[in-house]
Amino acid sequence: EGPDLQYYCLSHCMAEKRSNDEKAPEQFKGWLLKWTNYIKGYQKRWFVLSSGLLSYYRTQEEMAHTCRGTINLAGAVIDAVDSTHFVITNGATQVFHLRALNEVERQRWVTALELAKSTAIRRLDDDSDSEEEVVENAGETNPLAQVTDKVKELTTAHELVTKNGNAILKVIGDAEGNHVPNESKLKEKLVMFKLTAGAMVKASQEFAELAKDAEYRWSRSLQQEHALRLQLQESLEMLANQMHGLENQAKRANWTPAKSAVDILSLNSSSSSRGSASSSSPSADLKDRKLGASASEPDLKRGGGAEGRTKEEQEEVKAGEEEEVDAHPELREEDEDKFYDAPEADDSMVAFASGRTHARNESADSMNDMQAMGDMSNEGEMRPFSAKNAMMVPTRAAPSFFERVAFTLPIRRTSIPPRPNKGINLWSLMKNCIGKDLSKIPLPVNVNEPLSFIQRLTEELMYAKVLEKAASCEDPLEQMAYVSGFASSVYASTIHRVGKPFNPLLGETYECDRRAEHGWRCFLEQVGHHPPMCAMYVEHKDWTYWQEYSVASKFRGKYLLVYPIGATHLVFHKTGHHYTWTKVVVTVHNIIVGKLWVDQSGDMKITNHTTKDECNLKFQAYSYFSRERQRKISGTISNAAGSPVYVVNGYWDDYLETAKIIQGDEKNPLTEPAVQVWKATPPDPGYELIYGFSQFSCTLNEMEEGIASTDSRFRPDQCLMEQGDYDGANAEKVRLEEKQRAKRRKREVLAVEAAEAAAAGNLEEAKRLQEEASPSPMWFKKECDPLTGTMLHVYQGGYWEAKMKGDWGREMPDIF
Numbered sequence: 035e036g037p038d039l040q041y042y043c044l045s046h047c048m049a050e051k052r053s054n055d056e057k058a059p060e061q062f063k064g065w066l067l068k069w070t071n072y073i074k075g076y077q078k079r080w081f082v083l084s085s086g087l088l089s090y091y092r093t094q095e096e097m098a099h100t101c102r103g104t105i106n107l108a109g110a111v112i113d114a115v116d117s118t119h120f121v122i123t124n125g126a127t128q129v130f131h132l133r134a135l136n137e138v139e140r141q142r143w144v145t146a147l148e149l150a151k152s153t154a155i156r157r158l159d160d161d162s163d164s165e166e167e168v169v170e171n172a173g174e175t176n177p178l179a180q181v182t183d184k185v186k187e188l189t190t191a192h193e194l195v196t197k198n199g200n201a202i203l204k205v206i207g208d209a210e211g212n213h214v215p216n217e218s219k220l221k222e223k224l225v226m227f228k229l230t231a232g233a234m235v236k237a238s239q240e241f242a243e244l245a246k247d248a249e250y251r252w253s254r255s256l257q258q259e260h261a262l263r264l265q266l267q268e269s270l271e272m273l274a275n276q277m278h279g280l281e282n283q284a285k286r287a288n289w290t291p292a293k294s295a296v297d298i299l300s301l302n303s304s305s306s307s308r309g310s311a312s313s314s315s316p317s318a319d320l321k322d323r324k325l326g327a328s329a330s331e332p333d334l335k336r337g338g339g340a341e342g343r344t345k346e347e348q349e350e351v352k353a354g355e356e357e358e359v360d361a362h363p364e365l366r367e368e369d370e371d372k373f374y375d376a377p378e379a380d381d382s383m384v385a386f387a388s389g390r391t392h393a394r395n396e397s398a399d400s401m402n403d404m405q406a407m408g409d410m411s412n413e414g415e416m417r418p419f420s421a422k423n424a425m426m427v428p429t430r431a432a433p434s435f436f437e438r439v440a441f442t443l444p445i446r447r448t449s450i451p452p453r454p455n456k457g458i459n460l461w462s463l464m465k466n467c468i469g470k471d472l473s474k475i476p477l478p479v480n481v482n483e484p485l486s487f488i489q490r491l492t493e494e495l496m497y498a499k500v501l502e503k504a505a506s507c508e509d510p511l512e513q514m515a516y517v518s519g520f521a522s523s524v525y526a527s528t529i530h531r532v533g534k535p536f537n538p539l540l541g542e543t544y545e546c547d548r549r550a551e552h553g554w555r556c557f558l559e560q561v562g563h564h565p566p567m568c569a570m571y572v573e574h575k576d577w578t579y580w581q582e583y584s585v586a587s588k589f590r591g592k593y594l595l596v597y598p599i600g601a602t603h604l605v606f607h608k609t610g611h612h613y614t615w616t617k618v619v620v621t622v623h624n625i626i627v628g629k630l631w632v633d634q635s636g637d638m639k640i641t642n643h644t645t646k647d648e649c650n651l652k653f654q655a656y657s658y659f660s661r662e663r664q665r666k667i668s669g670t671i672s673n674a675a676g677s678p679v680y681v682v683n684g685y686w687d688d689y690l691e692t693a694k695i696i697q698g699d700e701k702n703p704l705t706e707p708a709v710q711v712w713k714a715t716p717p718d719p720g721y722e723l724i725y726g727f728s729q730f731s732c733t734l735n736e737m738e739e740g741i742a743s744t745d746s747r748f749r750p751d752q753c754l755m756e757q758g759d760y761d762g763a764n765a766e767k768v769r770l771e772e773k774q775r776a777k778r779r780k781r782e783v784l785a786v787e788a789a790e791a792a793a794a795g796n797l798e799e800a801k802r803l804q805e806e807a808s809p810s811p812m813w814f815k816k817e818c819d820p821l822t823g824t825m826l827h828v829y830q831g832g833y834w835e836a837k838m839k840g841d842w843g844r845e846m847p848d849i850f
Contacts (some may be wrong), residue, residue: 062146064139066090069131076133083146086154088122088130105130108154112147120144138222145194145226152190184241191234198227443550446733452723454758456480479763483533483725484756486746488544488558488568489734490535491583495546495572496730497523498554500712505576505606510645511679514671515692517604517613518640518649518682519712522667522690524617525634526714529665529687530726532622532630536752537566539774541812541847544746545833546734555834561811561827563774567600569814571829578605582827589625596620601822614821615640618653634665634686643821646674653686681705689713740837743846744812750850770850781807812844 062083067076068090079090082097089104091097110124117137122130134140202223483490497520504516538560547555556572556579565584572579581602588595598617605612618636635655641648651669665687671680681703684690690712693705718729735756737747746752751766788803810816814827836842 062143062150064143065135066143067133076131081132083150086150086157088147088150090130103128103130106154107147107151108158110151112144112151114140114144122147138225141222141226149190149194156186184237184244187237188234188241191230191237194230195227195234198223198230202227447736448718448729448732449720450484450724450727450732450735450756451758453725454760456760477534479751479755479760479767481534482536482755483531483727484752485535485731485734486538486542486544486749486752487535487566488538488542488560488570489546489746491558491568491570492544492546492556492734493527493728493731494524495548495552495554495556495579496527496715496728497712498552498574501574501577501579501604502553503711505608510609510611510642510647511671511673513606513609513611514613514640514642514647514649515680515682515709516711518651518669518671518692519690521602521615521638521640522651522684522686523712523714525686526688527726527728527731528620528632528634530717530721532632533725536746536749538568538746539563539749539770539849540777541744541809541849542746542749543742543744543813543833545741545837557813557829557833559811559813561814561816563778565599567827569811569827569829571814576607578607579603580829592623592625592627594622594625596622601819601824601826603821609644611642611644612821613640613642621655638669648672649682651682678703683708684712687714740840742833742837742842744849748850774849781809809847812847 064081065078066081068079068081069075070077079092079102080094080097081088081090086107087104088107089101091100091102096102105122105124105128107122110122112120112122114120118134118140120132120134120140120143122128122132132143134143202220205220205223500516500520500523504513504520507513507516540560540563542560544558545556549555554572554574556570558568558570560566560568561582562568562584565586567582567584569582570580579602582600584599586597586599588597597619601614601616603612603614615638618634618638621633621635623631623633633656634653636653638651638653639648640651649669649671651667654664654666654668656664663685665685667682667684667686667690669682670678671682671692672678678695678699680692680694682690682692689710691708691710693703693708695703695705698704715728717726721727724732735747735752741747749770751763751770754760754763754766784803784807788800788807791797791803792800811827813830813833815830816825817828818824819826832843
C-alpha cells in the first residue's frame with residue numbers, strides 16, 4: 035500500500051498520460067470508522083477518494099452497485115480534532131465524523147483530502163475562467179496544458195515539502211527545549227517529508243520530460259507558422275498585381291466602377307420605374323454597375339431614369355453600353371431582345387413607408403408600386419440618414435400622413451458587445467428586498483439589461499405587421515383574430531429575456547422612427563416616477579396605437595410578480611374600429627437559486643368598442659404536473675350577442691391560430707381548418723451572449739442625430755453597461771439616482787412653500803410654486819378616457835414637428 039499511498043496522496047489526483055488511452059481517475063481507498071448515530075456509534079466503512087469526491091460503502095463489494103454517501107471536497111472544510119479523529123463538513127448539509135486506526139493513517143488521509151480539495155477548486159476555477167484549448171490532433175493531448183498542470187503539481191508538492199520540513203524543525207526545536215525528544219512524532223514527520231520529497235522529485239522528472247517534448251513541438255509549430263506567413267505574403271502580392279491589372283483594363287475600356295454600393299442601390303431604386311425584370315446573372319450585374327457609375331447627382335434628383343435625362347446624356351449612356359459590350363464579350367451571350375435594366379428593388383433593399391416590406395404577389399399592386407416610384411418628383415429626393423455608420427437606400431415617397439418625405443432605409447447594427455461575466459452576491463442583495471416594490475429597490479446594473487423600460491416597451495411592435503393584415507380585413511371578427519395575435523405576440527421575447535430594464539427617469543423620452551422599414555413611428559415619455567408610469571403613442575398610415583403603462587411588482591423571495599396597470603388602445607383608420615385590452619401577470623421564477631425563467635398567466639379581454647365584439651384569452655400558468663405543452667393560450671372570439679364565432683389556440687412563445695366554428699358549442703365545436711394569425715421569429719444564434727436580444731432589440735439603443743436631449747440613448751449608465759463597463763455604469767447609476775432624489779426633495783419644499791403662500795392669501799405665488807412642485811409631462815396631457823372612465827395621458831403632438839425644425843420651442847429638462 036506504500037507506493038499507492040505515495041502516488042495517490044501526493045500526485046494531486048490528476049490523470050496521467052498513457053501511450054494509447056487516458057487512465058481512469060486516481061483513487062485513494064481505505065477503511066475508516068464513521069460516526070453513524072448514538073446507538074451504533076462508530077462503524078467501519080470503506081472510503082474511496084476520487085475526482086474531488088469522497089464516497090463510502092459498507093463493504094468493498096458495494097462499490098459496484100450501492101454508494102452510501104458522497105461529499106464534494108471543493109466546498110468542504112477538513113478539521114483534525116485529535117490524533118485519530120477528523121471531521122469533514124460541506125456547509126450545513128453534510129458532516130462526516132471519521133476516525134483512523136492511528137495518527138499516521140489519519141495524517142495520510144488528511145493530506146490526501148487537502149490535495150484533492152485544492153485540485154477540485156483549481157479545476158472549478160479553470161472551467162469558469164477559460165475554455166479548453168483546441169488540440170491540433172484529436173488523438174494527442176495539448177502539450178501546453180500538460181506543462182501547465184505539471185507546474186501546478188510542482189507548486190503543490192513544493193508547498194507540502196516546505197510544510198513538512200517546517201513541522202520537522204518545530205519538533206526538533208521542541209525536543210531541544212524539553213531535552214526529551216518525541217521519537218514517534220518525529221518519525222511520523224520524517225515519513226511524511228520523505229513521501230512529499232519523493233513526489234516532488236517524480237514530478238520534477240516528469241516536468242523535464244514534458245518540457246523537452248514541448249520544446250520540439252513548439253519549434254516545429256513556429257517553423258510552420260513562418261512558412262504560412264510567407265505563403266500568405268506571396269498571395270497578397272499576387273492579388274495586388276491582379277487588381278492593378280484589372281484597373282488598367284477598366285481604364286482602357288473607358289469604364290469606371292461605381293464609387294460605392296449607395297450609388298448602385300440608388301440608381302436601382304430610381305430606374306425601377308421602367309418595370310424591367312431583375313437579373314442575377316454576372317453580365318446583368320456588370321451592366322448595373324456601369325449604369326450606377328454613369329448616373330450623376332442631377333439624374334438622381336430627376337428620378338434617375340431615361341425619362342429624366344437629356345438627349346445628349348442618353349446618347350452618352352448608349353455609347354458607354356456599346357463600349358462595355360465590346361470590353362466584355364460575355365454580354366453578347368445574353369438575349370439581345372431583352373433589356374437588362376437595374377434590378378427591381380426587393381424587400382431586402384427597400385422598405386416602403388406604408389409598412390409593406392414583403393414583396394407583393396398581386397400584379398396590380400406591383401404595377402402600382404412601380405408607377406408610384408417612377409412618378410417621384412423633388413418630394414422624393416433622397417435625404418441622408420443621420421445614424422452613425424449607416425447606409426441609405428432611397429424608397430418611395432410617403433403619403434401625406436408621413437409629411438410627404440422620402441424615407442431612407444438605414445443599415446442598422448445587428449448586435450451589441452457581449453455580456454461580460456460579472457458575478458454578484460444575490461443573497462446579500464435580496465435579503466433586504468423581500469416584500470418590497472421592485473421599483474423602489476436600488477439594484478446594481480449586474481441584474482439589468484442595457485435598455486430602458488420605455489425602450490423595452492417599444493419591442494411590443496416587433497410583430498406590428500400583424501396589424502397590417504388586420505387593417506385589410508373587412509370582417510370585424512376576422513380583424514379581431516389578428517388583433518388577438520398581436521396582443522399575444524408582445525410576450526414572445528420574454529422567454530429569452532430575464533434582465534431587468536433600467537427604470538426611466540422622470541421626463542425621460544424615447545423615439546423610434548421605423549417608417550422606412552415597417553411604416554410606423556412611436557414616441558414614449560416617462561410621465562410618472564412613484565409609481566413609475568410611461569405613456570406611448572404609435573402612428574401608422576392604417577392604424578394608431580397608444581397606451582399608458584405602469585407596473586406594480588412584489589418580490590416574494592423565490593419569485594417576482596409583476597402586475598401590469600393600464601389599458602392599451604388600438605384604432606384602425608379605415609373601419610374606425612376601436613380596440614382595448616389589458617395585459618396579464620408576469621412571474622419571474624428562481625430569483626435566488628437556479629436559472630431564471632419567465633411565465634405569463636392570467637386572463638386577457640380584448641374588446642371592440644365599435645361592434646361590441648369580444649375576445650377572451652386565458653394564459654395558462656406553468657404547471658409541473660401537467661403533461662400538456664406549457665405556455666399555452668386558449669380562448670374564443672364572440673360577436674356582440676355573446677355567441678362564440680372563433681376558437682383561439684396557441685402558445686405565447688411560438689404561435690397563435692384561430693379556427694371558425696361551423697357548428698357546436700364552445701366546449702365541443704366543429705371548426706374549419708385553423709389559420710395562423712401570428713408566428714414568432716426564432717432567436718438568432720448567440721442571442722444568450724447579448725442579453726437574449728433580437729436584432730430589433732439591438733437597434734433600440736443605437737445613437738441617432740437630431741433626437742431630444744432627454745432621449746434614453748443619452749443615459750450614461752445604460753451606455754456604459756452596453757460597452758461592458760459595469761463599474762462605471764454603477765457609479766453613474768448612483769449619481770443619477772441621487773440627482774433625481776435631490777429634485778424630488780426640492781419639489782417637496784416647493785409644495786410646502788405653495789401651501790404656506792396659499793394660507794397667506796398669495797394665490798398667484800402659490801399657483802406658481804405648485805406648478806414648479808408638480809411638473810407636467812412635456813408631450814402628454816392627462817385626460818379622462820371616455821371608454822374606460824379612467825385618467826389617461828394622451829399625446830398632444832408637436833414632438834416630430836419640433837424635431838423636423840430643430841427647435842424644441844421650450845427648455846428641455848436636465849435629467850442626465
